[in-house]
Structure formats: structure tokens, C-alpha cells
Amino acid sequence: MSFARICRKERFGERFVCFELEERDIASQARPGQFVMVRPGFRVFDPLLPRPFAVLSANDDRFSLLFEVVGKGTELLSYLEVGDVVEVLGPLGRGFSLDARFGILLAGGRGLVPLVFLAREFEKRGILFSFFLGVRKRKDLALLRLLEDLPRVLWSCEEAVSGGFCGTVLDLVGKCLERALWQGAKIYACGPEGMLRELATVFPGKEEDIEVALEARMGCGFGVCLGCAIPRRGGGYWHVCSDGPVFRLSEVVL
Amino acid sequence: MSFARICRKERFGERFVCFELEERDIASQARPGQFVMVRPGFRVFDPLLPRPFAVLSANDDRFSLLFEVVGKGTELLSYLEVGDVVEVLGPLGRGFSLDARFGILLAGGRGLVPLVFLAREFEKRGILFSFFLGVRKRKDLALLRLLEDLPRVLWSCEEAVSGGFCGTVLDLVGKCLERALWQGAKIYACGPEGMLRELATVFPGKEEDIEVALEARMGCGFGVCLGCAIPRRGGGYWHVCSDGPVFRLSEVVL
Amino acid sequence: MNLSVTLGRMTLKNPVVLASGTCGYGREIAPYLDLNTLGAITVKGLSLFPWEGNPPPRLFEVRAGLLNSIGLENKGVERFLQEDLPFLEALDTRVFVNIWGKTVEEYVAVARKLDAIERIDALELNVSCPNVEKGGASFLLDPEALRELVGRVREATGKFLIVKLGPKLQDWEVTVRILEEEGAEALSVTNSFPAMVVDVERMDFVFAMKSAGLSGPAIKPLALKMVYDLVGMTELPIIGMGGIMTAEDALEFLLVGARAVGVGTANLVAPSSAVDILEGIKAYLLRKDMENIEDLIGRVR
Amino acid sequence: MNLSVTLGRMTLKNPVVLASGTCGYGREIAPYLDLNTLGAITVKGLSLFPWEGNPPPRLFEVRAGLLNSIGLENKGVERFLQEDLPFLEALDTRVFVNIWGKTVEEYVAVARKLDAIERIDALELNVSCPNVEKGGASFLLDPEALRELVGRVREATGKFLIVKLGPKLQDWEVTVRILEEEGAEALSVTNSFPAMVVDVERMDFVFAMKSAGLSGPAIKPLALKMVYDLVGMTELPIIGMGGIMTAEDALEFLLVGARAVGVGTANLVAPSSAVDILEGIKAYLLRKDMENIEDLIGRVR
Ligand SMILES: Cc1cc2nc3c(=O)[nH]c(=O)nc-3n(C[C@H](O)[C@H](O)[C@H](O)COP(=O)(O)OP(=O)(O)OC[C@H]3O[C@@H](n4cnc5c(N)ncnc54)[C@H](O)[C@@H]3O)c2cc1C
Numbered sequence A, B: 001m002s003f004a005r006i007c008r009k010e011r012f013g014e015r016f017v018c019f020e021l022e023e024r025d026i027a028s029q030a031r032p033g034q035f036v037m038v039r040p041g042f043r044v045f046d047p048l049l050p051r052p053f054a055v056l057s058a059n060d061d062r063f064s065l066l067f068e069v070v071g072k073g074t075e076l077l078s079y080l081e082v083g084d085v086v087e088v089l090g091p092l093g094r095g096f097s098l099d100a101r102f103g104i105l106l107a108g109g110r111g112l113v114p115l116v117f118l119a120r121e122f123e124k125r126g127i128l129f130s131f132f133l134g135v136r137k138r139k140d141l142a143l144l145r146l147l148e149d150l151p152r153v154l155w156s157c158e159e160a161v162s163g164g165f166c167g168t169v170l171d172l173v174g175k176c177l178e179r180a181l182w183q184g185a186k187i188y189a190c191g192p193e194g195m196l197r198e199l200a201t202v203f204p205g206k207e208e209d210i211e212v213a214l215e216a217r218m219g220c221g222f223g224v225c226l227g228c229a230i231p232r233r234g235g236g237y238w239h240v241c242s243d244g245p246v247f248r249l250s251e252v253v254l
Numbered sequence C, D: 001m002n003l004s005v006t007l008g009r010m011t012l013k014n015p016v017v018l019a020s021g022t023c024g025y026g027r028e029i030a031p032y033l034d035l036n037t038l039g040a041i042t043v044k045g046l047s048l049f050p051w052e053g054n055p056p057p058r059l060f061e062v063r064a065g066l067l068n069s070i071g072l073e074n075k076g077v078e079r080f081l082q083e084d085l086p087f088l089e090a091l092d093t094r095v096f097v098n099i100w101g102k103t104v105e106e107y108v109a110v111a112r113k114l115d116a117i118e119r120i121d122a123l124e125l126n127v128s129c130p131n132v133e134k135g136g137a138s139f140l141l142d143p144e145a146l147r148e149l150v151g152r153v154r155e156a157t158g159k160f161l162i163v164k165l166g167p168k169l170q171d172w173e174v175t176v177r178i179l180e181e182e183g184a185e186a187l188s189v190t191n192s193f194p195a196m197v198v199d200v201e202r203m204d205f206v207f208a209m210k211s212a213g214l215s216g217p218a219i220k221p222l223a224l225k226m227v228y229d230l231v232g233m234t235e236l237p238i239i240g241m242g243g244i245m246t247a248e249d250a251l252e253f254l255l256v257g258a259r260a261v262g263v264g265t266a267n268l269v270a271p272s273s274a275v276d277i278l279e280g281i282k283a284y285l286l287r288k289d290m291e292n293i294e295d296l297i298g299r300v301r
């Protein structure tokens, strides 16, 4: 675990906070889809465990995270300000494969985090992609700021927004992505479990070419506690932190 | 318990933080020597209990606290900023008597807090007094800012300070207060236990006229847990929160 | 919405009870919450004679928990009746009195005195205080002593009789059978847990008695398991407690089968906790569209 | 400064041990701390055959504590020997292997297989896992079953034999006598505590097995008391554990008489915890001007 200073803090809408953190090792090693474990620097034991967050971006000696305030850990983190220090461990886990010819990136809510990193990497490598983002509430559209300079971004919102598509990201995809378009593509998705479960129906026969970044309740984040088990296709369990968090859809039971 | 917004935050030296808090009931009722219980507004249970702090000043709808960062509770409190909210309960306990003709106020370190409040009250009532403050470290002399506009303030420091008295507050008192001066006075003291214990020696025969504001590990602060017991002169226990925190020196065994 | 619960022949207007030792004799906490909104208040453990309790320090905060070594300080049953009963008389809620003694005779004598007082609704026998050598946990380690104690107190009073258990139970099944046979009418589960802390700088125990009782959030998952297990072992109604800080905590105990919940350490953290917990339970019932709190009790087994 | 401690015939270079189930098979945690600086590492509980463990969720954080229901997932003794032994062979620290079985025979079979491996310094018999029905806590509830288990394993191996206890002990004195008689050489105290959590929104248990094991800071004062009590009951050396997060925590256990300390949940919170704890112990000895860690052990009784 190392200490990282918060050097930028930005809020997106009501529930999302973005930190830019100074930590050279993580910044230089992180790859899209990997995550870090983070604890607020208070010396207290409630909350106890560090929390896992996907890496949003990384360059030189800084990397960024973006998190949704959902419980006490993220609430406490959201109180921290520029100059405060957090404990971080990472980069951890197995990231996305980067060998696509064409990518379709599907993000539900905070699921956009690892996909934004992936999109930047695709840009660097000249890999073409489309980015689909679905959010629940109008206010969450603040997240679009993260995608401003990306080409081919489409979004949807479950609350009605004038001039916007109303529905989930998969509704949106269903409306505007024809089979011909996705058949040659590799699909990368991150979002709520319900959304990921539906992918198999929306993209029949593509399970081998869909990579999903999963969440699980974690203890350690590096493979010792065996707490982050999820069912493996064919029996037994994967461990999200060490076998994932990115899996082919064909490998897991959601 | 009510919620109070921090409307001013000031640091004194390295280890002391002063909050001005908005809470009309406490502000209008608090008397010198009384205290409040405070919790940081984070919804976590480590630290668990609220912490007791003497009232530094109170007027209209605001009151102030000054605390030393000594452990995890005060550390967490020190992270709070203007606009943040804390939970407070009070005012609690029995304050100083205000019937002196002449007062000698003896403060060791953070023990100055209730005595500053008392001094202001004496000023209002036209009661004459001398204020003695002793601090351990040079940097703690920042606390003198709180006493700037008071008359007759004397101070000492255990670290050598050019132009200052080197020693404890009781050394200082011994040097410059003759028996004739203190014999007609009422003495008010607050500070480390060792200092309070020594009072009986420094002011022989005065135990009835010395009021000390004591600290004890507290649970509730309002008399239900019986956790804040201290030995009572003559056997049994007092409860600091409800019988005190101000006691006559003759009532307690230190 | 019907919040009332029955514990055998006892009815409470709602399941939220103030736990003994954390609400004084009632008067002390009264300025901070409306006692009449609660199901019951359990006053500090009383003995036949006033009792000084343990020397300080008596409290030590640990992570998400509180160690206490109060040592059952109390003013004795006589002074209680003089000084505090009048206040309690005026209340519109159930009054439980927690009692203890250094011998069976003392328990019996206290029970007799209280039996005569109409306003008192129930006696809660503390047989599980981790902080005094006699009059406490030793009864839980000796089934026959427990049998005698409960039997003799039962003879001495017609009041509703609650027995307060702690985790030091020797053999649970045996204990529970004895309590049933000897006429206990409800169980309070649980008292604080025997625990210890050492001051490493001074190289000594923090507490004069070496060990102390752990209460608060730290013990909640343990207390919940105890209550769950005991609900499965007996028909006696159980007042579940141990680390209840929020309405969600209280609901967990009710869902596994506790028929009432005790709020202890939370009162020290914020004296209005019990009322907040009750309000939270109401909000939950509304949200879940449940009319009757009974529909909740024991639903998760 | 002499940090080495003896547990009977076993010597550790210092008293800090990684607790089973929180450091994998060693390799997983190795990138984050220098294992060779520690007194010993205890690998994840092994069984005769690979074992899938419990369905998710397997973890739930509570206040200052962690509930786990891993269910002893492990790769089985064979794969361990193939995949992990080579890494452990190269270490310069003691290697303890935690074992469990669904029957006495399985325990014995695992013990036999490991007995043949020179590199392994000790076997730790897990008789206190709160998360699986067999192969766990049931032995602590049945003295005669425990006697058979320990006796049979003792016959099967000449390795240093540790028995890992949990709080569900039936009668402590009886248990301890049995362990002494059957040839246990040290005790690990304590495993996680049986605990429970209910999801009030879903109105269901969080865990498929209903209960789970509580570890972490919440249990420290309880574990310390257990260790203190057991040190007073037996000459067997005790590895104290339960909620040790800092050097001060570890020192508390040593001061009441534990001869070594296990670091568990703290490894999940920060994988370098054990090394930080060791450094803190050294700093304390320096500060207290103590040459020998033995001077500390059992000093507060
Ligand atoms: C690999 C991975 C990457 C993630 N990336 C992001 C991200 O980039 N941005 C973001 O906002 N969130 C992300 N999450 C989810 C995030 O970890 C949880 O929202 C967070 O841990 C909740 O903590 P809390 O204390 O606020 O909530 P609480 O509900 O109070 O947490 C209590 C416990 O549950 C665990 N927990 C709760 N929800 C989740 C969850 N969905 N997944 C895992 N553990 C959970 C916590 O770790 C903690 O142990 C990621 C999760 C994983 C596993």
C-alpha cells in the first residue's frame, strides 16, 4: 500500500467524485480494466476494508479515479480535499484485451470508468470504436464531460431528457446498432449486473467476443482472501480480483 | 443531540483547533465551566462516542470550542471545515461559581478553555481577576491570541522562550503571587491532573476556595452511564458530567 | 400501523426498550427524548444496598465498541423507590427494573421489595454482568445455582420475570430448559461481552478488574447470532440487544425472531437514539407496506 | 535485540505470524511484503481434495469488522504441493499449514501427506471454522470427538502440532486437558467468531449459510480476553490472534502471555500490515529499553 496525494478533485453531477492522484508506480503501470484499492487516510477502522475502484486514466505520475457515493466508504472518501492523502494499492487484476479491430463500448452509470480508459487507449492505438453510455438520472449526464472529446459517443437516460434518448443503454444499442455493425466488433461492457446479464440476449452468439468488467464484494483485492468469488461457467468459482475483473462473457454465470 | 454548522475554523499553533458553531440553544444557555459532547458528522462508529469539550465562548446564536488534537476523535474533528456539520449535545454539567470578589485563573494548556469563558464573564460583571497560562511547548503560545484583550495575563512555557518565564504555570504563580494576594481571592483552575493535584500545596488552606474543572473519560455526558466516576473526598464517587465538571478542590481526591 | 408486541402476558406499545445501565433511572435521560413514545424503559441494575461500583477508569473506547467496568454502581432499592419511583409513576410506558445481588438472598430481597410496587411492570434478573465477581456471570456457569436463583426469585414475585443472559452461557440448551422450568417469562439477550484491554505504555491492564464488558456496534453480529440461536431453542419471548445503533440494526433482530429490542450504548452516543430507531422502524413498515409489526417478527429464519 | 520466541520445541525468529486464510498460499501476498522478515506464514486451510467453498457473497463488512463465509475453499493438498510448495521451499521463514477435513480420516490423510514434506514446519488443525458444518466447530462442542481427532492426527505426524480454537468452546478446562493429553504442542487462539447479518431490504440473510465468521478489530477485546484466560489454564504456548491491526494490538496479546501473534484481517486491509506490526514491536522494545522480547511475554497478568 502506498500513499497518494489528491492533486485534483472534481464533482460530476450529484453523486460522482473524481480524484486525480499522484502515485508514479500505479500511474505508469495501470492498464484499462485494472483497478486499485483505496482507503481514506483517516486512522479509523470503520470503514475497515479498502474499496476497489477502476482506473479512469493514467499518465506519467498521476492517475484518476471516479466514484459514485453509495455508502459509508465512498461518502468518507468524498469528504477528502486536494492535498489530503489516501492509501492505495495497485494496479490490480487483469485488464481488457486490446486486440480489437473495432470496439463497441457499453457503459451503464459508473461502469463508464474503465471504458473511458479503454477508449483513450484505443484512440492512441488507432482502433476505431463507438461509446455508448446509459445513465439513470438526468443529473448523471454530467458524466458526459468525460467523453467530450471522444468521437462516436451515444447516450441514453432513464429519465426523460429533451433531445435525448430515453431508456437504458441496451435499449439504445438495440435501436441503433445493426447486427452487421456489431458482428465484426469486439464488445466491452461495464455496468450493473442486470445490464451485463442481458448482453447475451442483445448480442446472440457473441459471448466469446464480449468482455465484461465485473464488480464483487472484495476483501483484499490481490487474491488471498477468496472473498470475491463469482460462478464460473462449467462449475466452481472465479475470483474477480485475480482472475478478472475483466472476463469474457462466455466464462462466467451472471 | 442537535446539528451545528461550523461557521469559523481557526488553528492555534500546531495542535489546537477552534471551531465557531451555530446552535442557538447551546449558545444562549452555556455558562463558564460547562461543556458539550461533540461527534463529527460522519456516519461511522469508529470513533464511537461523542467527545466532551468545554465551551470557550458563547453569544447569541453561536458558541466556540477549542480542542487539542490528541487522538483519533479529535483528529477526525480537525479535518472538518467551515460549512461541515457536527452533532452536539449540551450545555452540560455544573459550571464555575461566579461569586468571587477577586479571581485567580490558572490554566494549564488546553485547560484555558473554560477559564477564558469565565474571564469574559468576570469582565462583564466587573469582577477583577488575574489570568495565568502555562503551556508546554513554545508553539502553544499561539493560544495567547485568545487572551489578547484581557488585562493581567501572565504566562509561562516549559520550553525556554526569550523574554518569557520558563516553567509551569504553578512555578510562575509561586514566583509572583504573594500569599496576601491570593488569600482573599477565589481560585479557578483547569489543566493536567498533576497540576491540579499540586494546587493544595501551592495554596495551603484554600481548598474550599479553589474550583477545578476536571476531565474524565466519559460515555454519555449527561449522567446515565456512571462512567465518569472520580473519587469523592470522604468515600464513594462523584460523576464528573453531572456533579461537575467543576468541583471545589476540597470535594475531590485527585 | 400496529406496533404493539406481546411478550407472553406482557404487551408493549412498541418493541423499542431502553437497556439497563444506559438510561439511568429514567429522569436523567428524560430531557432528551419522550420516554412515553417507547415500549419500555429498563432502569439501572439495583441491589439491596447502595453499591459504589468499580474505581475509575470505568470506560474505554475500542474500535466500534465500548468497554465498561461500571461494576453495577447503584443507589440501592430504597433510595430508588424514594427518589425515582415518583418520576416513573407519571410515565406512560412500561417500567422494567433490572436487579442483581451478591447472593441469592439479596436477589430475592430486592425482588420482594419491588413486587410490592404496582407501577413496576417487570423485573429483569441480571445474571450476566461481566464486571462483578458475584451477582453476575457466575450463575451462567453453574446450572444448579441458576436454577435456585430463578426459582427463588419466581417465588418472591408475581411480576413479569425477565432473565438477562450473556455470552458466557455454559450449555445453552440446559440453561434455557432451566429458565423455562423455573418460570422465567422472557429473556434479554445479550449483556455485554467479557473482554479485555491492556495499556501497552503503562504495561498494565486498563481496568482495575482486568476485564470489562464490551458493548456497542462491535458485538452486533455476535449478538444477532445469539438471538437467532436462542429463538430456535425456546418459546420464551426474547428482547434482543447488542450494538443496536440504527433502525436497520433493530430490524435485523426482529426479523430473526426477537419480539422486542433493547437500545444500550446507542443512548450514550446520542440520547435520542431510541426514538430515532423507533421512527426508522415505522418508516420501514410504511415502505414495505406492512400494517403490523408482528408480520416482521421471525420472518427471516 | 532478540526477537526470537520459542513455542515448545519450535523457534520462530520473531513472534509475527501470518494467519491462515489471509495470505493465500504465500505466493499471492509475496509481492507486497518480505515474507522472510516474519516469524511464520500459515497457509490457507487445506483439505484432502479441492474444495469449492461457499457461494457468493462471501464477505460483508460490518462496523470495524469483517464477516466471511469463504467456506474453506482450497485447491486440495496435492495441487498445493505441486504449485505452491516450490515457492515455500525457497523461503527463509517457518511454514505452517492449516488443515481441515470433513471426517477424522480426511484430517489424518492430509496430515500424513504433509508429514512427508520436510519444508513444512508445523500443522495447524482447524477445529473451529464457523463456516462449514463438518470439519469445523463441531469438534469443539464434542470433547470425545476432539480427543479422537487430535489423537489420530498426532499418530499420523511428527510435525509440530498446533490446534486452532474458536470461541465456541464448550468447557474450556476440559478442552485444554484433552489437547494437552493428546499431544497438541501449541494453540492458535482464536478463529473468527460465529456471527450473523440480515439484509433488511431483501428480508433475508446476507449469507447462504446464514451465519458467518466475524474477524477484525471488532473482536480484538474478546480475543484478548480468551487468550488471557487460556494462558492461565495451560502451559501450552499460545499464538494469539483476533483483530490485530497495529503493533500496539500485537503487544497487548504478548503482554498477557501469547508467545506469538497472528495477523489476519489486517493483511486484507493492507498487505504489508504484518511487517509494519513487526517494525512497531521493535520500536516499542527500543523505546522501553528492552533487549529481549521474552521479557515482554506474559508481563501483564
Ligand atoms: C473491480 C471493481 C471496480 C470498481 N470500480 C468502481 C468505479 O470505478 N467507480 C465506482 O464508483 N465504483 C466502483 N466499484 C464499486 C465500488 O467498489 C463500491 O461502490 C464501493 O466499494 C462501495 O463502498 P461504500 O463503502 O461506499 O459502500 P458500502 O455499501 O457501505 O460498502 C460496504 C461493503 O460492501 C462493498 N461493496 C458495496 N458495493 C459493492 C460493489 N458494487 N462492488 C464491490 N463491493 C461493494 C464494499 O467494498 C464494502 O466492503 C468497483 C468495484 C469493483 C469490484
Ligand SMILES: Cc1cc2nc3c(=O)[nH]c(=O)nc-3n(C[C@H](O)[C@H](O)[C@H](O)COP(=O)(O)OP(=O)(O)OC[C@H]3O[C@@H](n4cnc5c(N)ncnc54)[C@H](O)[C@@H]3O)c2cc1C
Pocket (backbone or CB within 6 Å): B035, B047, B049, B050, B051, B052, B053, B054, B055, B066, B067, B068, B069, B070, B071, B072, B073, B074, B075, B110, B113, B114, B214, B215, B216, B217, B218, B245, C060, C061
Ligand atoms: C468536561 C471535559 C471538558 C473538556 N474540554 C476540553 C477542551 O475544551 N479542549 C480539549 O482539547 N479537550 C477537552 N477535554 C478533553 C477531550 O475530551 C479529550 O482530549 C478527547 O476526548 C480525546 O479524544 P480523542 O478521540 O482525540 O482521543 P482518544 O485518546 O483516541 O480517545 C479515546 C477515548 O478516550 C477519551 N478520552 C481521552 N482522553 C480524555 C480526557 N483527557 N478526558 C476525557 N476523555 C478522554 C475519549 O473521550 C474517548 O472515549 C475535555 C474533557 C472533559 C471531560
Ligand SMILES: Cc1cc2nc3c(=O)[nH]c(=O)nc-3n(C[C@H](O)[C@H](O)[C@H](O)COP(=O)(O)O)c2cc1C
Pocket (backbone or CB within 6 Å): B219, B225, B226, B227, C019, C020, C021, C022, C044, C045, C066, C068, C070, C072, C098, C126, C129, C164, C190, C191, C192, C214, C215, C216, C217, C219, C241, C242, C243, C244, C262, C263, C264, C265, C266
Ligand atoms: C455503561 C453500561 C452500563 C450497563 N449497566 C447494566 C446493568 O446495570 N445491568 C444490566 O443488566 N446490563 C447493563 N449493561 C448492559 C446493557 O444493558 C446491554 O445489555 C449491553 O450493553 C449490550 O447492548 P448495547 O450494545 O446496545 O449496549 C450496561 C451497559 C453499559 C454500556
Ligand SMILES: Cc1cc2nc3c(=O)[nH]c(=O)nc-3n(C[C@H](O)[C@H](O)[C@H](O)COP(=O)(O)O)c2cc1C
Pocket (backbone or CB within 6 Å): A219, A225, A226, A227, D019, D020, D021, D022, D044, D045, D066, D068, D070, D072, D098, D126, D129, D164, D190, D191, D192, D214, D215, D216, D217, D219, D241, D242, D243, D244, D262, D263, D264, D265, D266
Ligand atoms: C477471509 C478469511 C479466511 C480465513 N480462512 C481461514 C482458514 O482457512 N483456516 C483457519 O483456521 N482460519 C481462517 N481464518 C481465520 C483467521 O486465520 C483468523 O483466525 C481470524 O480471522 C481472526 O484473526 P483476525 O481478526 O486478525 O482476522 C480466515 C479469516 C478470514 C478473514
Ligand code: FES
Pocket (backbone or CB within 6 Å): A217, A218, A219, A220, A221, A222, A223, A224, A225, A226, A227, A228, A239, A240, A241, A242
Ligand atoms: S478480494 Fe480477496 S481474493 Fe479477491
Ligand code: FES
Pocket (backbone or CB within 6 Å): B217, B218, B219, B220, B221, B222, B223, B224, B225, B226, B227, B228, B239, B240, B241, B242
Ligand atoms: S459520562 Fe455518563 S454518567 Fe458521566
